[in-house]
Amino acid sequence: MSVFTDVAATRTPAASLSARLNSYDWQQTAHELATRGASILGGLLSEQECAALVSLYDEAELYRSKVIMARHGFGQGEYQYFRYPLPHLVSELRTQAYPYLAPVANQWNAAMNQDIRYPEAHEDFIARCHSAGQTRPTPLILKYQADDYNCLHQDLYGEHVFPLQLAVLLSKPGEDFSGGEFILTEQRPRMQSRAEVIPLRQGDAVIFAVHHRPAQGVRGVYRVTMRHGVSRVRSGKRYALGMIFHDAT
Ligand SMILES: O=C(O)CCC(=O)C(=O)O
Ligand SMILES: [Fe+2]
Secondary structure, three states, X not given: OOHHHHHHHHHOXXXXXXXXXXXXXXXXXXXXXXXXXXEEEOOOOOHHHHHXXXXXXXOHHHEEEEEEHHHHOOEEOEEEEEOOOOOHHHHHHHHHHHHHHHHHHHHHHHHOOOOOOOOOOHHHHHHHHHHOOOXXXXXXXXXXXXXXXXXXEOOOOOOOOOOEEEEEEOOOEOOOEEXXXXXXXXXXXXXXXXXXXXXXXXXXXXXXXXXXXXXXEOOEEEEEEEEXXXXXXXXXXXXXXXXXOOOEO
């Protein structure tokens, strides 16, 4: 094996997606989500998988719609929502990551005194979305160039909301782009908002709260309102895969 193959091999998660997902410490992830509203899965996708997803951006027939963010006041940059059938990797990631997150979502709803519970399998949750008229797929790829940014927002697309989502950074910070940090804010009742920068490498995924999360206070559990966005890209191009688990109206 040449030196080059060797180096490439260490950077490429060799195991299948399901083995990779299974290798994370989900208890630790649940703890981080409960205490900070976010958790990183380091190296979820390989460099090759990231590059393959970036290359899909220009295949227009794969998407149901394209959004130019400045036209809607969402920021600057653009994104495209995939159409069904989703590309294999996108579909597998959504189906396979969901069962790890559903128990956390159910604990959160129990803690926040909300009746809604999420089924174990993503296809059952999607069936619920579809029967309520939320039939359009929400996985997307975002593309930012110099000076682009994504305003703080929440990805709510209808009555049915899965409370956690995932985003994967597809470009290499420091090489493909600079700036463009993933930002989370949390607003606690009667307190000022707090911001957190999530440092991501290419292929890292961040799991975060879509809308609300429970937080433990001295007088019991209270509800924190979360938003996410991306700071200004200083140079280069930044691509990300967004994975929202509910479909849209
Ligand atoms: O570009 C990013 O990292 C953020 C993407 C985003 O807003 C999302 O995945 O919902
Ligand atoms: Fe988003």
